[in-house]
Amino acid sequence: MSKKEKLPFLDKLLLFFAVLLAFALGLGMLAGQSDPKNNIWIAFAGLAYPFFLIGNVVFAVLWLLRKKFVFALATLVFVALGWKPLNATYQFFGDEGTTVKDSEHYVRMMTYNVHQFKKYGENNDVSTKDQIIKVIEDQNPDVICFQEFFTRRKGEYDLIDSIKKRLKLKHYYFVPSVDNNYEAAGLAVFSRYPIKNKGTVSFGEQAGNGSIYTDLDVKGQIFRVYNVHLQSISFQKEDYDYIDKVAKKMGPEMKSSRRIAGMLKAAFQRRSEQVKIMKSEMQECKLPFIIAGDFNDTPASYCVTQITSSLKSTFREKGSGFGKTYNGAFPNFQIDYIAVTKDFDVINHHISTDKLSDHFPVRSDLRLNFAGEGDEDY
DSSP: OOOOOOOOHHHHHHHHHHHHHHHHHHHHHHGGGSOTTTOHHHHHHHHTHHHHHHHHHHHHHHHHHTTOHHHHHHHHHHHHHTHHHHHHHOBSOOOOOOSSOSOTTEEEEEEEEOGGGSOTTSOOOHHHHHHHHHHHHHHOOSEEEEEEEEEESSSTTOHHHHHHHHSOOOEEEEEEEEEOSSEEEEEEEEESSOEEEEEEEOOSSOTTOEEEEEEEEETTEEEEEEEEEOOOOOOOHHHHHHHHHHHTTSOOOHHHHHHHHHHHHHHHHHHHHHHHHHHHHHHHOOSOEEEEEEOOSOTTSHHHHHHHTTSEEHHHHHOOBTOOOBOSSSSOSOOEEEEEOTTEEEOOOEEOOOOSSSBOOEEEEEEEOSOOSOOOOO
16 A cells, blocks of 8 residues: 655645635625624735635646646635635626616716816816816716715805716705815705705714715616715725835834724724614515625625625626726725615626726616606606
8 A cells, every 4th residue: 555645845835825815805795794893804804804815716727837736626625615706806707788778767877976076185276177077078888876975055066966967966955074164064965857856875973984875766766876985994095105115125113014904894893783784674675675885804704795685786796806996005906895685787897997086986877677656757
């Protein structure tokens, strides 16, 4: 009876790191079902899930190249066991649609965190404002949800007036979280369709975070649109400078690392509270609805998983790749979403990659497949 072939030292070392990476991926798989208030480490693993996923796929390829087929198969099977977070995070095939809607009967939905119509970390300038409006104009949405919307009372930064005129979206609902006699910023929904009802969902005293809703009438078919802005990490310039420094392999600093970890933990836990509020609100809603906005978390997270669990995510239905929506250093994956009730068919999912705001705009064409109460013109 021949002795079993022993693994070379290099393969043993690779196997050690592969097991560690698989363990980390396993924690990331659990993030969607684990409240950050109960286990913050699983929440951190959920945030890093895309990186762990890539790492495990790289190891599977490496095992194949080294002809360790059992290890490669085991890695791929383990990745596939986490089908839900995998499916939410990465899509192989999608449909971006076309610039012009394929049917006038579709509702073109869009969400865009415009960062007050300025580039991240910079002051307002007319060029950026005009470019952002042009990006939206090119996509020609019927309904758009703005997070960090900004407007002044008059002049070239009267964005309410600009959007109503240039985008032909004459119906709107704007709820500022910051307001004075000169300018205001907050959540806004602009629509081509009449607004029959509107309201707010308060998240407490967190400035800039919350939800507003509008009930829209499309020829007698009434549906609700929730515009949501969940808790951000609130990184400052010094935090992004530190992340950039670490990325360039200059070495971590304990004080800065603790500060960033603390900010992440606080954001996870606040979003956990906000998710409970939104889920309760959604359960009370008797209308078909769309929820869109800046969730400030990745697809495998508790926050995103819980909000979209009973809904159709437009990315899951028609997206492709990782669906990156954040135009910044961290977290640079998908954090902006559109999700709908079963009353809608998702036709496509498109992300515009114009680097203006610190977010990319997301749009999706939707088909209403529920009975209306009439067919009146508007």
